[in-house]
Amino acid sequence: SGSNPGRPRCPQRVEIHKLRQGENLILGFSIGGGIDQDPSQNPFSEDKTDKVNGWDMTMVTHDQARKRLTKRSEEVVRLLVTRQSLQKAVQQSMLS
Amino acid sequence: MDTESTYSGYSYYSSHSKKSHRQGERTRERHKSPRNKDGRGSEKSVTIQAPTGEPLLANDSTRTEEVQDDNWGETTTAITGTSEHSISQEDIARISKDMEDSVGLDCKRYLGLTIASFLGLLVFLTPIAFILLPPILWRDELEPCGTICEGLFISVSFKLLILLIGTWALFFRKQRADVPRVFVFRALLLVLIFLFVVSYWLFYGVRILDSRDRNYQGIVQYSVSLVDALLFIHYLAIVLLELRQLQPMFTLQVVRSTDGESRFYSLGHLSIQRAALVVLENYYKDFTIYNPNLLTASKFRAAKHMAGLKVYNVDGPSNNATGQSRAMIAAAARRRDSSHNELYYEEAEHERRVKKRRARLVVAVEEAFIHIQRLQAEEQQKAPGEVMDPREAAQAIFPSMARALQKYLRTTRQQHYHSMESILQHLAFCITNSMTPKAFLERYLSAGPTLQYDKERWLSTQWRLISDEAVTNGLRDGIVFVLKCLDFSLVVNVKKIPFIVLSEEFIDPKSHKFVLRLQSETSV
Numbered sequence: 001s002g003s004n005p006g007r008p009r010c011p012q013r014v015e016i017h018k019l020r021q022g023e024n025l026i027l028g029f030s031i032g033g034g035i036d037q038d039p040s041q042n043p044f045s046e047d048k049t050d051k052v053n054g055w056d057m058t059m060v061t062h063d064q065a066r067k068r069l070t071k072r073s074e075e076v077v078r079l080l081v082t083r084q085s086l087q088k089a090v091q092q093s094m095l096s
Numbered sequence: 097m098d099t100e101s102t103y104s105g106y107s108y109y110s111s112h113s114k115k116s117h118r119q120g121e122r123t124r125e126r127h128k129s130p131r132n133k134d135g136r137g138s139e140k141s142v143t144i145q146a147p148t149g150e151p152l153l154a155n156d157s158t159r160t161e162e163v164q165d166d167n168w169g170e171t172t173t174a175i176t177g178t179s180e181h182s183i184s185q186e187d188i189a190r191i192s193k194d195m196e197d198s199v200g201l202d203c204k205r206y207l208g209l210t211i212a213s214f215l216g217l218l219v220f221l222t223p224i225a226f227i228l229l230p231p232i233l234w235r236d237e238l239e240p241c242g243t244i245c246e247g248l249f250i251s252v253s254f255k256l257l258i259l260l261i262g263t264w265a266l267f268f269r270k271q272r273a274d275v276p277r278v279f280v281f282r283a284l285l286l287v288l289i290f291l292f293v294v295s296y297w298l299f300y301g302v303r304i305l306d307s308r309d310r311n312y313q314g315i316v317q318y319s320v321s322l323v324d325a326l327l328f329i330h331y332l333a334i335v336l337l338e339l340r341q342l343q344p345m346f347t348l349q350v351v352r353s354t355d356g357e358s359r360f361y362s363l364g365h366l367s368i369q370r371a372a373l374v375v376l377e378n379y380y381k382d383f384t385i386y387n388p389n390l391l392t393a394s395k396f397r398a399a400k401h402m403a404g405l406k407v408y409n410v411d412g413p414s415n416n417a418t419g420q421s422r423a424m425i426a427a428a429a430r431r432r433d434s435s436h437n438e439l440y441y442e443e444a445e446h447e448r449r450v451k452k453r454r455a456r457l458v459v460a461v462e463e464a465f466i467h468i469q470r471l472q473a474e475e476q477q478k479a480p481g482e483v484m485d486p487r488e489a490a491q492a493i494f495p496s497m498a499r500a501l502q503k504y505l506r507t508t509r510q511q512h513y514h515s516m517e518s519i520l521q522h523l524a525f526c527i528t529n530s531m532t533p534k535a536f537l538e539r540y541l542s543a544g545p546t547l548q549y550d551k552e553r554w555l556s557t558q559w560r561l562i563s564d565e566a567v568t569n570g571l572r573d574g575i576v577f578v579l580k581c582l583d584f585s586l587v588v589n590v591k592k593i594p595f596i597v598l599s600e601e602f603i604d605p606k607s608h609k610f611v612l613r614l615q616s617e618t619s620v
Contacts (some may be wrong), residue, residue: 003131026619026620027620029620030617030618030619030620031617031618031619031620032616032617032618034616039615044617062616062618066618066620069620070620
């Protein structure tokens with residue numbers, strides 16, 4: 001996850017309650033990226049996560065991000081995400 | 097040929113010989129002179145050596161060796177094959193000591209042997225005596241005992257035969273070493289057998305002989321039970337003496353005191369003296385041969401370091417020897433000298449020289465070997481005049497490589513391990529077996545184990561076992577004992593093989609699956 005200083009930033013707060021699957025708590029989506037990964041090969045480029053439950057996610061490795069999201073003790077995950085679709089919409093509205 | 101006598105090497109045996117001392121000093125003189133610039137003129141190292149008592153004969157032979165150094169390398173045209181040995185005073189002392197010691201030990205060895213054989217004979221004849229005595233003494237009163245007894249006779253005879261073969265296989269072996277103490281398990285077994293047989297005889301004597309028992313079948317069965325019990329004791333002997341020590345429990349680290357060469361051996365439950373025997377048997381084939389000439393240089397370096405320092409006591413007379421020594425050591429440590437420099441350059445120079453001589457030697461040997469060609473059977477009849485056997489062929493090509501080989505041996509200080517005769521023999525051996533020049537040279541390029549060399553010269557058969565504990569005790573973790581021979585000692589450190597916890601993990605072979613991914617993606 002990175003940040004683009006020039007563009008208008010529209011971070012969105014998302015709150016997800018984990019689902020129970022068997023004895024695991026899952027979120028139901030997949031994550032990709034991390035500072036240890038190649039950014040050009042990122043399978044998902046839609047939403048960038050800036051914070052998870054208050055923890056900063058801008059400079060974490062893939063494994064650290066996974067760990068922060070899959071803590072067994074937390075049933076609710078609060079994300080601060082930057083969504084491309086939202087950004088595009090805001091840009092459009094600002095231009096017009 | 098008189099050059100043979102100078103090459104016998106007996107006087108070089110111990111590291112205290114005057115020749116090696118003198119040779120060491122001579123090399124130091126040669127190296128000291130070009131670097132004597134900083135005016136430390138009278139810095140001769142003085143080492144006091146106890147006189148070794150070598151007679152004039154040995155001195156003469158060493159001196160003539162120095163003068164006629166390259167002799168056998170250059171005058172090897174006529175070889176007569178005679179050899180004269182020169183024996184120094186040291187060797188006479190050693191031989192007489194050998195003879196003295198061996199007398200005492202032989203008595204002990206033969207005593208043990210006679211006891212064991214007497215006991216064996218007694219044990220073997222006892223069942224036969226049990227069976228034969230009643231018919232001899234009171235045949236008329238015995239109950240007749242038909243087929244059953246005959247069956248028992250057959251079984252007794254076969255069991256005795258098996259016992260005889262087993263005892264022969266297990267115990268009738270040439271004793272390979274003299275050990276300081278008696279073997280505990282063997283002694284215990286002999287005592288057990290003795291008590292056992294005595295108790296059987298006692299019972300037999302009281303209950304059967306005295307009362308003239310008439311039940312012959314019972315008597316025969318009694319002797320069968322004796323033979324059975326003897327077979328079981330034989331089984332016990334196998335387990336105690338042979339099987340118990342097979343499983344490795346300890347690792348022994350053997351370090352030679354003179355140059356630090358070390359090896360590791362795995363042993364089972366053995367007594368210290370038996371472990372020492374195993375170590376010695378392996379020493380001769382695993383360790384490179386002990387070369388005293390490689391060790392002399394370090395003493396002189398160290399002695400030079402402290403030379404020239406003197407302690408003056410300014411505060412008045414005091415006899416504080418420790419304080420003085422400490423002061424000297426501290427001063428010597430602070431002193432700036434260039435002995436490390438000397439060592440470095442000396443070693444580099446030596447390396448270079450060895451490599452150069454080695455290259456010359458390899459080339460000379462290769463060129464010499466090219467001339468030899470093996471004749472096939474048909475060709476042998478064609479040119480009967482020129483046909484040579486391996487020994488003659490060796491003698492024919494030896495002169496061309498002799499000088500290079502001798503120079504190489506002198507540079508690596510192995511010259512007295514190889515006599516000309518032994519080199520010729522080795523050459524003939526290599527030619528017979530169609531070996532390459534490299535195979536021939538390998539014996540001289542690297543030092544081999546002691547067994548490779550002339551066994552009578554370099555194998556010392558007198559060893560002393562030095563240990564804090566009784567030598568019949570079993571091995572334990574942390575025991576250290578020393579095996580000492582005349583020239584060096586072997587320090588043996590016993591370590592227990594650790595208890596290993598091995599657990600299993602099953603991985604289904606079908607679970608090895610892989611996927612190619614350039615980016616990680618995890619589902620949460």
